[in-house]
Amino acid sequence: MNRSKQKRRRLWPILFLVALLVFPAHGWAADSTDNGKWRYTALGDSLAYGIQSDGSAGLSYADFLADDLRNVDRLEEFTKAFAVPGLTSEGLLSQMQTNEEAVKSAAEADLITISIGANDFLKVFSKDPDELKNPEVVQSILQNVGENYGKVVHQIRTVNPDAKIFLMGYYNSFPAYPEEDQQQFIQLMNALNQTIQKVASASGSEYVATFEAVADNYDTYLPNPQNVHPGEKGYERIAEEFWKAVKPFVPIATDRIAGENRYETAVEISKQGWDESDTIVLARGDHFPDALAGAPLAYQMDAPILLTKERLPAEVMEEIQRLGADRAVILGGTEAVSPFVENQLKGMGLSVQRIGGKDRFVTAANIAAVLNGNPQQAVVANGMDFPDALAIASYAAGKGSPVLLTKDIRLPDVTALALTDVDASIAVGGTRVISDEVFQALPSAVRYGGENRYETSALIAKELNPADRAFIATGSDFADALTGSILAAKENSTFLLVPPNYLDASIAEAAEELGIRHFTILGGTGAVGPSVTEELMKSVHK
Template sequence: MKKKLLSLRLTVITMTLLAFILPAPLTSLAEEEVDYVALGDSLAFGVTPTWDQQSVPDSGYAHLLAHHIDELGELDSFTNQYSYPGYTTENVLNDLQNDVRMPSEDTDDRGIRMAVSDADVITISAGANDVISELSIDSETGQVSYDPESFEAKLGEIGANLANTVTDIRSLNPEADVYVMGYYNPYPYLQAEQQELLNLALDELNRVISQTATATESTFVPTSEAIDRRAMDYLPDPTDIHPNELGYQVLANEFWEEMTLQEPMDFTDVSESSFAAESIDYLTAKKILQGYDGEHFAPGQDVTRAEAILMLDRSIVLSQDQPTESSYSDIDDSMVAYDSIVKLTSEEIMDGFLDNTFRPDDSLTRGQMAKILVNAFDMEPVETTGTFTDVTDSYWASPYIETLAANEVAAGYEDGSYKPGKTVTRQELAAFIERSMNLN
């Protein structure tokens, strides 16, 4: 009898989650699913410091981003076959203009122009190899130098090549969403005195890419700050400019923060003046969540732990390799949130309880919310204490609450309290997740 009651309970939870999170059905499969084409250099190709050149990489930012969209149930096709290590902006443009077929004429029956014509989402990472050719780095001293006049001319070429590339893409496919990546410092191991000149060159490159993206109505994707936070963790080999998979996750998340998959949803119970209105628009445009019936969002309703973990899973790009089984006694693989619970608990983003339960239908508290957001978005811990009158230094969630407050993701109340045991509503969690996604 207990098993039957548990099964019925889980079924009710699953149906509720399906209504809350999953996108409403659209009129055709073509409207639902995304064709994604990644163009560019070794970063689009997915090269890592440990890459075996006899194999094809499968954990670059484009692979991770495609996998994430696929997990949302929104991916129709993905290819990065037109990206290649060492590619410059000129290479990308020439391939597009010449309708190249890769890896060969025999194996590619449509060519790059048709792939671009059919795409809904196109990402481009190109420009770093152009600039690297202008830099001189002494292998013994680490001294960085370049000719200012030649470098300025190269920047002009980069801007022109990228502009012509996107213009050609627009002529083939005016409806595609185009995202152009900015670059990070690939030499974090150089001495501090060499970093100033290197960062100046990097800033100029990113300025040109950003301006070109704006001029061509594309979206610029910054990556420098995100990688700089833990550059030596993401770029572990001083002799290699490519990130490891953890670094590629960072790049993929920077793309995901900028990306939209549909127009925001309009809800009759969310006013334009609501503090969470823009956050709800942001998340529904990514198909991270939806309303109950396509018209109502129920903004004041409490969020359960299962709903929260499912929203977080859809909000962040993680590794493709994840466990598939959980030991929690109160969850079942028929639950819509099952995979998310397994994944995010294994990543130590969210915890269960000491009695080996997860308690998926318990309401999420503000204390719990602080911990999962800090963990999910890898926020830097702070030394601050005593910000709130009801959060002592010894309270288990105090470090997370202080970090969340320092990052201006969640504030307290007018009386100086945080109310860590108070439950979190749907509109509150939407706002907190959106703010966390856009911290950089």
């Protein structure tokens, strides 16, 4: 067999891949707002549309980027209806010149992402691969892509000069093929990406590189060697690169969930997170010990934590009725939550389960025992005060890790027993709250502790529970942090404790390092003052 026949035979599988990218199964996915939220329009080819590694239509990088905005409550509207599989730069230019709906969407968008240009090469390749070995042909295509792309962005800028526009660079689509076959495409993609970068620079847009990100793990991100499109994890990885570029431009927002007191604040948190719930978790609102370990259990039950006094407050009874709950789980013994409250719940038609013990340590162990499964990791915090247990509550809830309690220099027997089948543990707080002696008695323990409760909270947020959104509660009392921790876990948010009237330096540093884009304040201004909110905003504007 002569060398030219060998080369043609080697190109056949690549031609098949090209056909998948250029001609996949078609179909359509179905004024700046004044509330600070963004309208997002994704334009471009099959990567914006969401063709999967098996050829089906699914979630694209744009969908995941929209989720990132939604998670920080900055998304007003999202569409990828004008993303078209097989679209070339000329096709996108035509769309922006003739499709009134596409132009209208771009004109009203606050954020626009574009992936275009690869199909300009691939359509030529599908007809005659040898054409792309001709430098003049390649240069002509690059010039056309650059001119068309530039006109597209200019058209958008004409109708919407304030839009944030992000242009995607391409990855190597053929990592499963021999090095000899890959090199031509790598060179072409590098040249194409350089062209896109120039368009971004000339138009005041942002360029988003994806080549190295996808190259980190081809097997995971491009799972089908017979298809050039990413799998879902690949689209997620591309979206991560977009989010890194977009995030600094996202407006920072704050909101506050508060009532007249801690009981009403717990109700407002419940309203924010649950339209309905068949179960509520009830804890004493003026006595913290029995409630410290409750967050993972409430999260597992998808139930809000509500607070009570010696008798159920009227607003709590009303919230139970609104939720349509038929079951209540009481945290603590009768000294914490009275039999009278239990009878009130039964009188409302709820079945009641009480999880308590002779002291806070036994209660925490009993709550851990009720959690489903056999958790590999437990959290251990000092039970004689509340801050550290609550600083990690949302993380523990999201991970399904029980919160167990200890004394500073002695590990209670009931806690040691509860740790018997646990493989690893997290010790929350410094040596003043969990001594080295206690730490050494914990299974495969890692300590997260700062000089004070705020440093500990900041450390947990940065190292264990990073997120773009943060729930903020006072570190001077337990109630708002307890009831808000489950909502924070539901919202995939981090959690920070703050002093009532100033911002601890460690919290400011954590907010800046994490790049928080949305702060949800728990409790009224007496719990977290306006000055704290102002300082939080400043910390991420540095």
